[in-house]
Amino acid sequence: MKAANFEYERPGDIKSVIALAEREDIVTKLLAGGQSLGPMLNLRLAQPDVLVDITAIPELKRVEENADAVTLGACITHADIEDGRVPDGCAGALSTVARDIAYRAVRNRGTIGGSLAHADPAADWISCLAAMGAEALVSGPAGQRTLAVAVLMTGAFDTALAPGELIEAVRIPRFSRSARWGYFKVSRKTGEMAQAIGVVLHDPDRGVCRAVMGATESAPIVFAQAAALFGGTSGAPALDRLDLDAATQALITAGITDAIDRKLHITALKRAIGRAAQA
Numbered sequence: 001m002k003a004a005n006f007e008y009e010r011p012g013d014i015k016s017v018i019a020l021a022e023r024e025d026i027v028t029k030l031l032a033g034g035q036s037l038g039p040m041l042n043l044r045l046a047q048p049d050v051l052v053d054i055t056a057i058p059e060l061k062r063v064e065e066n067a068d069a070v071t072l073g074a075c076i077t078h079a080d081i082e083d084g085r086v087p088d089g090c091a092g093a094l095s096t097v098a099r100d101i102a103y104r105a106v107r108n109r110g111t112i113g114g115s116l117a118h119a120d121p122a123a124d125w126i127s128c129l130a131a132m133g134a135e136a137l138v139s140g141p142a143g144q145r146t147l148a149v150a151v152l153m154t155g156a157f158d159t160a161l162a163p164g165e166l167i168e169a170v171r172i173p174r175f176s177r178s179a180r181w182g183y184f185k186v187s188r189k190t191g192e193m194a195q196a197i198g199v200v201l202h203d204p205d206r207g208v209c210r211a212v213m214g215a216t217e218s219a220p221i222v223f224a225q226a227a228a229l230f231g232g233t234s235g236a237p238a239l240d241r242l243d244l245d246a247a248t249q250a251l252i253t254a255g256i257t258d259a260i261d262r263k264l265h266i267t268a269l270k271r272a273i274g275r276a277a278q279a
């Protein structure tokens with residue numbers, strides 16, 4: 001199938017994007033890397049009147065660093081991160097995640113902002129950036145606001161973005177030297193979307209202990225205070241202290257009724273813990 005007809009605009013600034021996106025007489029769709037939107041257009045799952053290409057906007061490719069965080073513009077590609085063309089304040093964790101996404105051709109065009117906004121439950125960034133405590137910087141008709149990535153996704157392919165809002169950038173806190181990070185993705189073949197994702201970040205110098213179970217067919221399950229999942233308030237996450245009942249209950253609450261699926265998610269989490277322990 002081919003896409004239905006649409007008009008194409010390529011504004012040079014965010015204000016013009018918002019002006020188009022907030023118009024009520026037309027249906028607009030933002031285009032970043034096009035790696036998810038392209039197939040949706042061709043399958044006619046999306047039929048916008050106007051496609052608004054956001055890749056010519058310098059602010060959306062910006063990179064800012066300070067002592068606490070690295071901020072990456074929404075149109076930074078997975079390949080930019082994989083290749084180290086942007087700083088990685090997370091001891092290489094960002095490039096490791098990027099490298100595991102799809103194939104190089106997809107990574108060359110797919111963007112960090114597009115991945116978050118698309119909110120595919122099986123995508124890597126939504127789970128990993130939630131575990132990192134990242135925030136999306138959002139702009140829209142009502143101005144700017146900040147949304148924790150952990151609450152950005154509200155369900156499969158659904159986000160807390162209001163009509164006319166776009167993700168401008170993602171602010172990713174730096175790891176401290178004491179940080180231990182583990183990420184594990186279960187997929188049938190390299191380059192495929194995940195069937196289960198486990199992520200653990202233990203950063204005692206910053207008082208952070210987070211765990212995430214992702215690719216759950218909905219928003220990732222985020223344990224913001226994961227120490228409780230490991231039987232206490234201190235110490236690094238350890239396999240022998242993982243509270244399997246609590247992890248299983250969280251999956252059941254998230255609607256995962258199949259015991260084999262739950263096993264897959266718990267295995268991903270266990271392997272992430274194992275990687276964090278070795279880091």
Ligand SMILES: Cc1cc2nc3c(=O)[nH]c(=O)nc-3n(C[C@H](O)[C@H](O)[C@H](O)COP(=O)(O)OP(=O)(O)OC[C@H]3O[C@@H](n4cnc5c(N)ncnc54)[C@H](O)[C@@H]3O)c2cc1C
Pocket residue numbers: 029030031032033034035036037038054074075078100101102103106109110111112113114115117118122123124125165166167168191192193194
């Ligand atoms: C074969 C294949 C395999 C893949 N495998 C993986 C994988 O293993 N892991 C993974 O994580 N991903 C995977 N992906 C997804 C890919 O990595 C892209 O991240 C993803 O397609 C979205 O990014 P994009 O820049 O292409 O967004 P687009 O396709 O351009 O847009 C996606 C959606 O987000 C909206 N949007 C885009 N940018 C913004 C913004 N800044 N603000 C608000 N809304 C916005 C668009 O309007 C659209 O609705 C795969 C894709 C393909 C085609």
